[in-house]
Amino acid sequence: MPILLILPVILYVNILMVYPLLFSTYISFHDWDLTRPTEGMRFAGLGNYAKILSDSLFWKSWQVTITFTAGVVIFEFLLGLGVALFVVNLVKGITFSIMRSIILIPMMITPIAVGITWRILYNYQYGIINYLLNLVGIPSVEWLGSSAASLISLMIVDIWQWTPFMFVSIQAGLLSLPREPFESAKVDGASRWQTFRYVTFPLLKPVLVIVILIRMIDALKQFDIIYSLTGGGPGTATETISYYIYRVGFKYFKMGYASALSLVTFVIIMALSLILFRLISRRST
Amino acid sequence: MQETRDTWKANKRLKPQRNRNRVIYRMVVYTVCLILCILALLPVYWIITLSFKTPGEMLTRIPVWIPSTFYLQNYWYVMFLNPVAKYILNSLVISLSSVGLALFIGSLAAYSSARFNVGGSNFLLGILSLRMTPPISSVIPYFILMRNLRLYDSHVSLVLLNTLFNLPFVVWMMVGFFREIPVEIEEAAIIDGCSRFEAFRRIVLPLAKPGLVATAIFCFILSWNEFLFAAILTSMNAKTITVSVAGFITLERLSWGEVAAATSLCIVPIFLFAIIVQRHLVRGLTFGAVKG
Numbered sequence: 092m093p094i095l096l097i098l099p100v101i102l103y104v105n106i107l108m109v110y111p112l113l114f115s116t117y118i119s120f121h122d123w124d125l126t127r128p129t130e131g132m133r134f135a136g137l138g139n140y141a142k143i144l145s146d147s148l149f150w151k152s153w154q155v156t157i158t159f160t161a162g163v164v165i166f167e168f169l170l171g172l173g174v175a176l177f178v179v180n181l182v183k184g185i186t187f188s189i190m191r192s193i194i195l196i197p198m199m200i201t202p203i204a205v206g207i208t209w210r211i212l213y214n215y216q217y218g219i220i221n222y223l224l225n226l227v228g229i230p231s232v233e234w235l236g237s238s239a240a241s242l243i244s245l246m247i248v249d250i251w252q253w254t255p256f257m258f259v260s261i262q263a264g265l266l267s268l269p270r271e272p273f274e275s276a277k278v279d280g281a282s283r284w285q286t287f288r289y290v291t292f293p294l295l296k297p298v299l300v301i302v303i304l305i306r307m308i309d310a311l312k313q314f315d316i317i318y319s320l321t322g323g324g325p326g327t328a329t330e331t332i333s334y335y336i337y338r339v340g341f342k343y344f345k346m347g348y349a350s351a352l353s354l355v356t357f358v359i360i361m362a363l364s365l366i367l368f369r370l371i372s373r374r375s376t
Numbered sequence: 377m378q379e380t381r382d383t384w385k386a387n388k389r390l391k392p393q394r395n396r397n398r399v400i401y402r403m404v405v406y407t408v409c410l411i412l413c414i415l416a417l418l419p420v421y422w423i424i425t426l427s428f429k430t431p432g433e434m435l436t437r438i439p440v441w442i443p444s445t446f447y448l449q450n451y452w453y454v455m456f457l458n459p460v461a462k463y464i465l466n467s468l469v470i471s472l473s474s475v476g477l478a479l480f481i482g483s484l485a486a487y488s489s490a491r492f493n494v495g496g497s498n499f500l501l502g503i504l505s506l507r508m509t510p511p512i513s514s515v516i517p518y519f520i521l522m523r524n525l526r527l528y529d530s531h532v533s534l535v536l537l538n539t540l541f542n543l544p545f546v547v548w549m550m551v552g553f554f555r556e557i558p559v560e561i562e563e564a565a566i567i568d569g570c571s572r573f574e575a576f577r578r579i580v581l582p583l584a585k586p587g588l589v590a591t592a593i594f595c596f597i598l599s600w601n602e603f604l605f606a607a608i609l610t611s612m613n614a615k616t617i618t619v620s621v622a623g624f625i626t627l628e629r630l631s632w633g634e635v636a637a638a639t640s641l642c643i644v645p646i647f648l649f650a651i652i653v654q655r656h657l658v659r660g661l662t663f664g665a666v667k668g
Contacts, residue, residue: 096484096485096487096488096494097484097485097488097489097494097495097499099481099484099485100481100482100484100485100503100543100547101485101495101499103481103539103540103543104502104503104506104540104543107536107537107540108506108509108514108540111514111517111518111521112513112514112517114517114520114521115513115514115516115517118516118517118520174408174412177405177408178405178408178409180401180405186406186409187409190409190412190413191658192651192654192655192658193413193416193417194412194413194416195650195654195657195658196416196417196420196647196650196651197416197419197420199597199601199646199647199650200420200601200643200646200647201600201601201603201618201621201642201643201646202601202603203601203603203618203621203622203642204423204618204621204639204642204643205419206625207423207621207624207625207635207639208419208420208422208423208639209419210625211422211423211426211632211635211636212419212422216435216437217434217435217436217437217439219418219422219439222437222438222439251415251416251419255416259658308507308508311510312510312511312512314510314511314512314603314604315603315604318603318622318625319622319625322625332510333510333511333512336512336513337512337515337604340512340515340516341608346516346520349516350516350517353510353512353513353514353516354513356510356512356513357509357510357513360508360509360510361505361508361509364508
């Protein structure tokens with residue numbers, strides 16, 4: 092009977108996920124240009140995959156993706172951890188509940204809308220970011236103008252949206268830690284840093300691993316913000332792998348090549364996730 | 377006796393100093409929290425007020441923090457361009473349906489995984505790996521599939537796909553919640569004569585309600601905010617509000633107020649919803665992170 096309960100999910104996932112993936116693999120071995128429907132699908136063997144090896148835009152988009160992901164995850168982690176440790180004494184009051192619910196709001200807002208909003212905020216002349224910077228004497232920045240600046244702008248938006256997630260998860264993890272190790276550390280005369288390094292951090296590691304992995308996977312897949320904020324950036328400066336595949340498949344309509352790119356991306360992300368998972372969880376045990 | 381009186385006196389002397397430090401510390405913490413809250417709300421506040429600004433108030437050197445009136449022209453113009461009510465309805469229908477479906481089959485699977493460990497960790501890892509796939513990788517086969525099945529631009533296709541995305545969350549969160557419920561309660565019910573299924577329906581489900589609610593809320597927000605698949609797989613009929621907002625991305629022939637109005641129409645519903653249900657949300661979020 093229990094197997095019956097689980098069957099719907101397995102069937103559902105298999106039909107709706109595995110089959111399209113297989114289909115996508117099949118397409119990837121063909122040339123299929125939707126702008127030339129009369130030519131249909133032409134078998135191309137491993138041609139698409141060979142093309143990938145020499146596709147500099149593909150590898151550049153991976154560079155952008157990894158830079159973005161690494162920057163964003165590290166920042167969010169440090170910020171979230173820092174704030175969680177900082178307010179750890181405050182957690183009982185009602186002010187904290189209110190603060191937490193307010194701070195969770197960025198996560199809920201539609202990413203597409205977030206991108207548009209920040210685009211307005213980043214405007215050189217009339218955006219309030221530059222206005223506030225000017226108030227403290229910093230000259231205006233062309234946030235979406237240069238390659239480096241737009242990548243940083245993108246990262247700031249993601250950090251704004253997802254640091255709350257890090258913060259709330261880590262703070263919940265902190266609350267759930269047992270009290271005895273901390274008490275014995277205090278008795279032993281440990282300083283705050285020592286307590287953190289030898290008691291808090293090791294105990295917190297499982298939670299940290301999970302939240303870092305979650306954020307890393309989501310950051311690798313990030314698409315909506317890029318679509319609405321920079322549209323790939325000046326040129327292709329902020330074109331992550333998702334955006335590149337989107338461009339190939341839905342602007343140039345090269346379905347075969349896009350399918351091949353999709354498959355390779357899928358494999359790379361899976362491998363990255365598994366490697367990182369093994370790496371981090373082995374260190375914690 | 378003498379010692380305790382001495383330490384009490386010593387503490388009394390120290391007390392004002394320690395109290396003052398504590399007060400300063402608390403003030404600093406509160407200030408930091410306040411700054412964080414302002415930072416979190418500022419973009420949202422800005423876009424919503426922008427939607428109510430007159431053209432004169434929009435592009436100013438010195439920002440207008442509070443618009444003078446509820447200038448509604450921006451909204452009228454957006455609604456003139458788009459059947460906004462229809463798009464919001466589409467978003468609502470698709471989100472609710474996919475959440476319901478995902479909750480139903482996901483909870484069943486989570487229950488059998490939590491209780492009987494059917495499928496073991498392979499099942500759980502497999503479901504989680506769904507989450508690892510970048511959406512863009514699966515959009516292309518879905519696009520072609522839905523076109524062939526004549527399901528292009530239909531609600532059905534989006535409901536099916538959103539359910540697929542919600543399943544990892546449902547399974548993951550509900551497994552945690554089900555594990556929290558002690559087996560003894562169910563076994564007591566079975567001894568009293570309930571079948572397994574009745575025990576599930578009458579005992580476990582009510583106990584798991586907070587978890588179901590938290591999961592449902594989380595998945596609803598996720599489905600409402602979904603963009604890529606809705607954009608690729610819909611055209612006129614099943615377009616969601618998210619996609620219609622994306623139509624305003626090129627700020628060229630539109631004033632900012634109009635863009636802001638379109639954006640607000642998308643985020644205000646979910647914003648209000650999130651505020652109302654935040655208590656359940658936090659529970660679900662922290663639960664998942666803590667238990668893993």
